[in-house]
Amino acid sequence: VTNERPTPDAANPPREVFSSRLREFLDKVLEGESPNYGSFCSFCYNPLPADYTRCDHCGQSTARAPLTSVPEDVLEMHRRKLKRESVVVNSFAYLGLALGLALFLVMVAINVLYMQKALWFFLFATFVFLVGSRILAGIIGGVIGDEIGYRYANKHLAEDWASHVSQRETARGQ
Numbered sequence: 001v002t003n004e005r006p007t008p009d010a011a012n013p014p015r016e017v018f019s020s021r022l023r024e025f026l027d028k029v030l031e032g033e034s035p036n037y038g039s040f041c042s043f044c045y046n047p048l049p050a051d052y053t054r055c056d057h058c059g060q061s062t063a064r065a066p067l068t069s070v071p072e073d074v075l076e077m078h079r080r081k082l083k084r085e086s087v088v089v090n091s092f093a094y095l096g097l098a099l100g101l102a103l104f105l106v107m108v109a110i111n112v113l114y115m116q117k118a119l120w121f122f123l124f125a126t127f128v129f130l131v132g133s134r135i136l137a138g139i140i141g142g143v144i145g146d147e148i149g150y151r152y153a154n155k156h157l158a159e160d161w162a163s164h165v166s167q168r169e170t171a172r173g174q
């Protein structure tokens, strides 16, 4: 078997381990919307349209025959990646809610200590809490958490992927 795989450029790794087509496909399989069946690059599992003789994600030719399904290991990798992303995003969203709650408690304390428990200020604080905690959860979870979760999950996916490929190629070489 000739290995035409280009040497990976360690200084400039690809931003995504899986191609966007593969990610869409894995999402559908995990959600039960698609059977795990098709034609996939035997190097990176990118789903390949029938007339392709070269993978448009990793550049390998189809000389090494495409696979008809994605290995269970790869589905599991994708599942773990989604899980990691959502754990980080949710944690940051809760942090946003907690900050909203802290803001509310500070306003209530100010009300009790300095404003003779003014009803209008309590209602204002409640409004700030309801709106502010949503906004804070959205910004901290949806923007900051999303970016950190993306990096964190992709870093682990890249490690999972490296060990998968090394095991796979070792098995092939035997």
Ligand SMILES: [Zn+2]
Binding pocket: 041, 042, 043, 044, 045, 046, 055, 056, 057, 058, 059, 060
């Ligand atoms: Zn490929």
